[in-house]
Amino acid sequence: MKAKQYVLTFPVSEPGTFLSTRGTGAHKRSELEAVFRSASPAPVLEIDFTGTEAMTHSFVDEFLGKFYVSLAAGDVQAVGVRLVGLNEETRESVAVCLERRKQFAVQGEDHTLLGDTNVMADTYAQARKLGAFRAQELADALGISVTNANNRLKRLVQAGALSRGRAPGPERGGKEFMYTLP
Structure with a gap:
């Protein structure tokens, strides 16, 4: 029997939000890492974009691109990571960022991969x-x-x-x- 895993949900923004700039992305990534570090044991991380209307590529790269670099390097330990609440526009911004960085992520609702998925x-x-x-x-x-x-x-x-x-x-x-x- 598989043990139930702890899921930590990180809401990225409030409804109707447009996220832009590297500075905002760095701040959000710092918030995410602080919340994540305080979670014990290492959870499944759900990054929730519900309500985010749009994001610039610079925001996504600074927030998500660099977070996935930390994850791959082992600086951040997670049982699993999934992205939820993406709309068509935000999904495209995430996919572009991840493709450019040769990274990929799991979209939680339908378990598809976004980014560099060849x-x-x-x-x-x-x-x-x-x-x-x-x-x-x-x-x-x-x-x-x-x-x-x-x-x-x-x-x-x-x-x-x-x-x-x-x-x-x-x-x-x-x-x-x-x-x-x-």
Whole structure:
């Protein structure tokens, strides 16, 4: 039985808000990181854009782009991260920012990937089908090498799209991991 995970929701703005400038993005990112640091244990983070009408690319890059850099570097630890409440305009701003940075994120409502998703969309879709799996199982399902699967899984974990934990008793020795959806 899977334990229920703690979800921390961070509302980005008030309804009807237009977010612009790098300074505003840096301030919002600082707020997010402070709230996140005070949460214990490490939660699934839900960044809620509900009510945000539009955002400039400079705001999104400073707020979300740099947050995902911290996440990938391990400076911020999360079980998972998902973006919710995006409208058509804000979704496009997020996608452009993430594509430029070669990053991607999970849109929470429909579990799609936004940003630089070239081969990652198929990998994430297969991971969702499998639910809980090892790299070898994903490689078999996609018809790719285990090395390639591990590289893709690393990126999905860094983006907060998947969680990784030690697998019980590896058959061949060494470390083996189980991957799950947060």
